[in-house]
Amino acid sequence: MLMSSSDKAATLLYGPNGFRVVKPGHFVVCAMSGVPVPLEELRYWSVDRQEPYASAELSTRRALEDL
DSSP states (O other): OOOOGGGSBOEEEEOSSOEEEEEOOSEEEOTTTOOEEEGGGOOEEETTTTEEESSHHHHHHHHHTTO
């Protein structure tokens, strides 16, 4: 069976103002919840950890783990 890029997770490089697609796909997996996040809805990530988050709450919770 052939799979399209919408069936696979993308690989991204996260920067301070956006991200760059390294491997095409339709979504990324939230590092905290494991929930798939469509690229068009991705708003939260960590540049230092290079990981995406599904919400501001999850992003904040992850950042607070270091304190």
